[in-house]
Amino acid sequence: MVSRVIPVDPFDLVIFGGTGDLARRKILPGLFRRFCAGQMPEEAQIIGAARSEMDDDGYRQLVRDAIEEFGDKPVPEGGALDAFLARLGYVQVDATGTDGWEELSRRITEDRVRAFYFSVGPSLFGDLAERLHQYGMASGQSRIVVEKPFGHDLGTAKALNAVLAQHFDETQIYRIDHYLGKETVQNLMAVRFGNVLFEPLWNALYVDHIQVTVAETVGVGGRGGYYDKSGAMRDMVQNHLMQLLCLIAMEPPAKFEPDSVRDEKLKVIRALEPVEPHHIVRGQYDATEKEPGYREDVEDPKSRTESFLAMKVHISNWRWAGTPFYLRTGKRLRARTSEIAVVFKDAPHSIFGAEAGRHRNVLIIRLQPNEGMTLDVTIKEPGPGGMRLVDVPLDMTFADALGPDADEVPDAYERLIMDVIRGNQTLFMRGDEVEAAWAWTDPIIAGWAARNDVPKTYDAGSAGPEDSLMLMHRDGRKWREIKA
């Protein structure tokens, strides 16, 4: 299999917050990988813009250090890094003042795509949008990329949408959810809509339930202050898990085009039923001998914010009525793993009798680690002694299927930034999608506050609170094991 790299047109990319954690960890190493892959044209220009005082050379050194520290591979020899750094510049700007803006506008190239990545806190989005307009940089060829969190609730998300809409058209706004940039997540659409095999079965008639798990082993240490104001619902479910849910549940769009895809996703969110309180389990990880618990991590002994959430969700439409979606995410769990499992119903009649046991087809889409797909198929257990059945996996990992090309698969940020340059919004959230997601989320969170709901504690390194297991057991179902 040969991977194809299609170079993009020359562009200017300004990274506001270009000295920050996200820029150094993800954005700049990602851009370097695209450069090495030959996707970035000679004339491309990348400008870091942030509060720190620094000149171009100082910024190049910062980026060199970041790529050496956070790049996933050793820097290739032969001067590639120097050639990449030569495309970089830096302007010191104050998002809330006037410093640096004239200088930035002078550095921008006329008549080409210009992308402005808002890698700063959301409180600065409005200021940045306004100044880009004021200093003449918001042309028809301009795009802005905004990071999560997009709002804290429906009200703040609407306010953010409104402030951006004052200066930019919806077609110029790229709301990033890096989950949508993952190779496997896009593969979900290819599997569903590129094969005849699955789609006829992809509905409540044949699917018993769907499980989505996004488990992390890390706690919130280091960003406890931010996290405690959000919790798993705002930090993970409202955005990442919701996007996965949409791609699993949506109707086939007429075309693989931004608004066709996003229209279908929006319909899913709007069809979500309110969640019954007893269909939600919230948790907080406990301390171990070596590591602090959630409440110590956020330095609030009375915190009621959840670091774990499991919930049963229903989608009220013809395709999914009666098929539950179980969502689960949490910190300090047994393993770092993200997967979607589509559990099909039992065969309507077992010709092999009750003693053959219960066997089900399960399609597992692994987002990490070991990206790939597995389909559990029931076969005869080999050997003599009658007809005994056994479930075996048809297993496909990207690394095996793509061979050496698997290394060249761009990571989520790389792909999404290149999509911005190309002007393809398919993998970005539209304003109405984000608002619909908050409209569903807000009453759930308000319900916890009204009931003084206290999260259950769970052991670090476990699969979450016992009650989350019961959520499935009560329905005669079982979570898949959380394992690396």
Ligand code: NAD
């Ligand atoms: P950070 O605090 O490390 O960096 C913030 C950057 O913004 C710095 O470069 C700083 O100079 C700049 N800045 C702050 N105030 C400014 C001002 N008034 N004018 C100009 N520049 C200013 O933050 P981060 O972790 O890089 O996060 C940036 C954004 O990305 C946030 O919205 C965050 O929620 C989001 N995000 C971060 C991560 C991550 O892994 N770090 C992941 C997802 C989303």
